[in-house]
Amino acid sequence: MAAGTFHKLRDEIENDILTGFFAPGERLDEVQLAGRFGVSRTPIREALIQLGAIGLVELRPRRGAIVVDPGANRIYEMFEVMGELEGMAGALAARRHTEQDRDKLLSAHARCERSATSGDTDAYYYDNELFHHSIYEASHSGFLLSQCTALHRRLRPYRRLQLRVRNRMKVSFSEHAGIVEAILAGEAETARALLRSHIAVQGDRFGDLIASLAVGDRKVS
Amino acid sequence: MAAGTFHKLRDEIENDILTGFFAPGERLDEVQLAGRFGVSRTPIREALIQLGAIGLVELRPRRGAIVVDPGANRIYEMFEVMGELEGMAGALAARRHTEQDRDKLLSAHARCERSATSGDTDAYYYDNELFHHSIYEASHSGFLLSQCTALHRRLRPYRRLQLRVRNRMKVSFSEHAGIVEAILAGEAETARALLRSHIAVQGDRFGDLIASLAVGDRKVS
DNA sequence: TTCAGTTCGATTGTATACATGACTGTTGAC
């Protein structure tokens, strides 16, 4: 097989987990996966071990790997931490952003506006990622960037479900405007607070999350 | 070999990296490691892949694994994020701690006092970990606990070097007192601010960090 | 009928063998 096999395998399996092709709690059979990808068990194992280290699957010794089911509570906690990290990125970005960061942020913001007004949730979903990523980059902290990107990726499926909620997309975009303003004005603490509440799962959004998880559960059984 | 081999191997190699037995930049030869631990290359590879996912080693395709050298800047960034996460844990702990959390926190604080006054940096180093861990637990966020624990572990070697700086131990302990007070009083934002500055590498401590890294570098060459 | 004990099957964990790509050292040409 081509070079970099098990890196690609890792991405493939990770993607299948994040998109829900493999449901939470499902067992990942090494032989079956090996057959599916046309490789031997070795690279499959190495991919699964990586996913285990990331926290996407649970590796039970001698008992195989299963897709982790974080549960509503853990997901809530992850959003909580994500809010804090994003807030930090925003605060740093407000203080450290360059002219180039400013252009990228505004450009991403403009793209979000287009997809939000056109009502295209899929497009908005992608542009929203760009927007947040541009904030991470503007923080000029490589480590924070990596942490935010990883957690953002981990929360991707739930974020996607949440966007489906009525009006969430428009509300999200209007929140972006304030965030951009605060960052470009250099108001670090304002940016932090706005981003924290932008990410946090509070009030009605908590109920939305629970509801969307229940939909996911139904698919499993 | 006994069960759970590659978990133990991972911990062994991780420990060797964190203690500096393997220097940053050093290449980790699979065959050599296999010989050293008396196993085949397979479990060694699986251990290295895990370490790669954590970020302790860099896996360059077809070119082997090397111990990551974060560099002063990256280490500074990691402390920055650590400060934010610890601050968050402290804030949550102030709001959510139970009677049991209170006892654990006070007990860890008392142990720190003993080792600080006795001047035993090694003991303090250990008790300090207990202290911080008790805060993570009191936050009652399983995910935050895992993130804090992982990053704390990652920063262990640098933290250890920093304790050697004159008076750092006593200053550290006196800061603990204020943190405990704020958490037990339920003053979330005070706890956050105190923890953030307790962790942060600012002012003189930045110079101390650079100096301690230079000592580490000398050992390499 | 139910529960405990045992045996068999299936799957994971490890070792070994093989293929492919990267590094080193030498040789040849300019």
Add this chain to the structure above:
DNA sequence: GTCAACAGTCATGTATACAATCGAACTGAA
């Protein structure tokens, strides 16, 4: 004398073989 190309060696990546353990099913007795 220096640089480039080539070949040989060695390490990594993958496949396969084997061993060890877990779980399930079956049998027997209470």
